[in-house]
Amino acid sequence: MTEEIVRTDRLVLTRPAPADLDDVFALYSDPAVWEHFPSRRHTDPTTTRLLLHAIEESWRLVGLGSWVARDTGGTLVGTGGCDLRLGLAWNLGYRLARASWGQGFAQEVARAALAAAQRVRSDIPVTAYLLEHNTRSRSATERAGLDLVWRGPDAGNPDPAAVRLLYADRPLSPVVVRELTAT
Template sequence: MPDYVLDRPVEDDVDEFFAIDSDPRVWTHLPSGRMTEREEAEAILVKLQSQWELDGLGPWMVRQAVGGELVGHCGCSLRGVSGPGASHSEPGAFWNLGYRFRPEAQGNGLATAVSRDAIEAAGTVDADLPVVAYLLEHNIASAVVARKLGLEIVHRAPDAGNPDAAAVRLVFADRELTAAQLDATLV
């Protein structure tokens, strides 16, 4: 098991966060998702900080040592709700598990280990909500992580809105999803 430190996002993370999310090697499965402007990273970090404040949980910034270089971000975010501070009890609510790491930090179990922490944290905040990971079918490494976590495929369909018309979205979950929850994963 790799060593790692989990921190809530802060403004000082912006340059390293941008370096990860603008790296084409991180986005081989969805090139159109890559950040191209530092301002995008600033805006997303503000959103991640507010998730922690409003929902009691959000993605962590992942380092391999205290004060060390940012190697990725991973965690559960509340999705399928409308507006800031929306209720966890909305019909479409679920925890979205996401993970993104520098290529140099991939392949050593880090995404799986931190994702396990994220799922545990989501259960502590609101265990009634399912944990969902959605990804593109050709992203084999992410699918392997989802399966290692015990998530199962609950939906497979074309990825609506993807510039690649042949792209297929897989939705993994830790339990059966309601129609509203499944619909919310497809947005």
């Protein structure tokens, strides 16, 4: 298990708690942060509660999950970290409040998440699964050191033209790529 509280240069990353629900719902219900996948925007706090429960399960089962990221003054910057995906790969992810974009916070979260994944299970690859037209996320993923390993249709996306990209910190077997991109 990794630390549940991690400090970066400008952030305090904590394991989500029930008290975070309102702030995380405000983030996940903001249309601006879902501009690349509007159908995923939370419209009810119950959806956010379920998300926080899934993150808690990741922490409980594998000793790592996403964090709530706040600046040193306590203001929510976003969420992010590594969650185990299908038991095959860590999925590096982050969702930042619009006011926090372009300030390098994604890189701080990514560095902390990559280090935590290495401490918990270095044998599991770290991946990032993102939409091709999300250029900010692509740039942050590439700056974090992950390489593009797959490009193809986004299974299950209501937009039939959506293209997904799969990045990884190492080569992935065809079986792992197939499993990660089929859902």
